[in-house]
Amino acid sequence: MSKKMLCSKCKTEPATLILPRDQSKVCKECFFYIVEDSVHRAIVDHKLFTKGDILAVGASGGKDSTTLIHILHVLNEKYDYGADLHMVSIDEGIKGYRDESLDAVRRNQKKYGWPLTIVSFKDLFGYSLDTIVSLLGHRKTCTHCGIFRRQALDVGAKKISATKIVLGHNANDYAETTLLNLIRGDLSRLKRGSTIITDSGYGPARIKPFKYVYQEEIVKYAFLKKLDYHSVECPYAINAQRGLPRVYLNQLDRVASWSVLGFIKSNEQLQINEKKKKKLIAKKCIKCGFLTSQKLCQACVLRQTLEDSFSKLKIKIEEDEDEDEDENEEQKEKKEENKKNKNEKKEEKQKNKNKEETEKELEIEKEKN
Numbered sequence: 001m002s003k004k005m006l007c008s009k010c011k012t013e014p015a016t017l018i019l020p021r022d023q024s025k026v027c028k029e030c031f032f033y034i035v036e037d038s039v040h041r042a043i044v045d046h047k048l049f050t051k052g053d054i055l056a057v058g059a060s061g062g063k064d065s066t067t068l069i070h071i072l073h074v075l076n077e078k079y080d081y082g083a084d085l086h087m088v089s090i091d092e093g094i095k096g097y098r099d100e101s102l103d104a105v106r107r108n109q110k111k112y113g114w115p116l117t118i119v120s121f122k123d124l125f126g127y128s129l130d131t132i133v134s135l136l137g138h139r140k141t142c143t144h145c146g147i148f149r150r151q152a153l154d155v156g157a158k159k160i161s162a163t164k165i166v167l168g169h170n171a172n173d174y175a176e177t178t179l180l181n182l183i184r185g186d187l188s189r190l191k192r193g194s195t196i197i198t199d200s201g202y203g204p205a206r207i208k209p210f211k212y213v214y215q216e217e218i219v220k221y222a223f224l225k226k227l228d229y230h231s232v233e234c235p236y237a238i239n240a241q242r243g244l245p246r247v248y249l250n251q252l253d254r255v256a257s258w259s260v261l262g263f264i265k266s267n268e269q270l271q272i273n274e275k276k277k278k279k280l281i282a283k284k285c286i287k288c289g290f291l292t293s294q295k296l297c298q299a300c301v302l303r304q305t306l307e308d309s310f311s312k313l314k315i316k317i318e319e320d321e322d323e324d325e326d327e328n329e330e331q332k333e334k335k336e337e338n339k340k341n342k343n344e345k346k347e348e349k350q351k352n353k354n355k356e357e358t359e360k361e362l363e364i365e366k367e368k369n
């Protein structure tokens, strides 16, 4: 960028950055203002929360939620929202990944002074994600993780009596979800995936103030503000189905930066035939009491699958051990027999030797006589 070019917003400072959403050239301070203002506008225009709301912000330690925490902290002071801000973290149990990102969460907890609640898969469901993968394989890891994480976030929110759960999904996530549901032909999910507030009646509503902020803007913001986040990708993310839509959107973004917002706006204007919508009636899960539209909630169904799988694995291990034991018995018997044969042969040899010696002695006696 040429040094003389001025910021397209303030027209006074030199432009040092390109704004991903429209490729305009802006200065650093205007860039911060634009990103923060997008979040503020989303909160105010969509009435995401009001004074007195207790907000459970999903803190993963990654760049999106860390930036979200920072911006909510700044805006809550600047506009006096009066929101009670908390961090809720879910420890899925991914060795070498989540433990490190939780360290980043703890450092941020100290920095911003918000209370932190951590809920772990192992404590809540009895299985860590690493164990789930070893029991059920890699194929549906993100789906399984999503089912447990959703419920774990509800449990964390309940612990602090939160009235809303705040998540760091950004504009690119929305566009990917739209594309994914279009590919799957899942119209009711397509529409549900476009809303900035999701309130299923199952626990507190989920709100997503980053809906109109580009992924690249969050990366730049976090970098320029030197935010402390964990930048390693989840080791199971390679199994996520959204990989292809993501690659496609990234390619599209290079030639048409407006396409991400384009997908979001198109989806917002879609009308779904109400008759085709499945009516979901909230009931209590017969096992855990969580609200669900089925007899059993998805987390309990998954837990049952894990228990079955675990029992099968235990039976197989026991069978293998029995086989090993049988093998050991056989080997022992063979050893005993060999030992017996050896001893018998030894005894036979000794007997023959004794016999020979006695005969020799007799012969000598005979000769003497």
Ligand SMILES: Nc1ncnc2c1ncn2[C@@H]1O[C@H](COP(=O)(O)OP(=O)(O)OP(=O)(O)O)[C@@H](O)[C@H]1O
Pocket (backbone or CB within 6 Å): 057, 058, 059, 060, 061, 062, 063, 064, 065, 066, 088, 089, 090, 091, 092, 166, 167, 168, 169
């Ligand atoms: N382990 C977790 N604990 C608490 N909240 C989480 C956790 N994982 C995800 N979230 C919440 O869900 C949002 C979307 O998560 P997702 O994993 O889809 O995206 P992400 O781009 O990896 O997010 P991030 O950069 O914040 O980790 C996060 O921004 C965060 O608010």
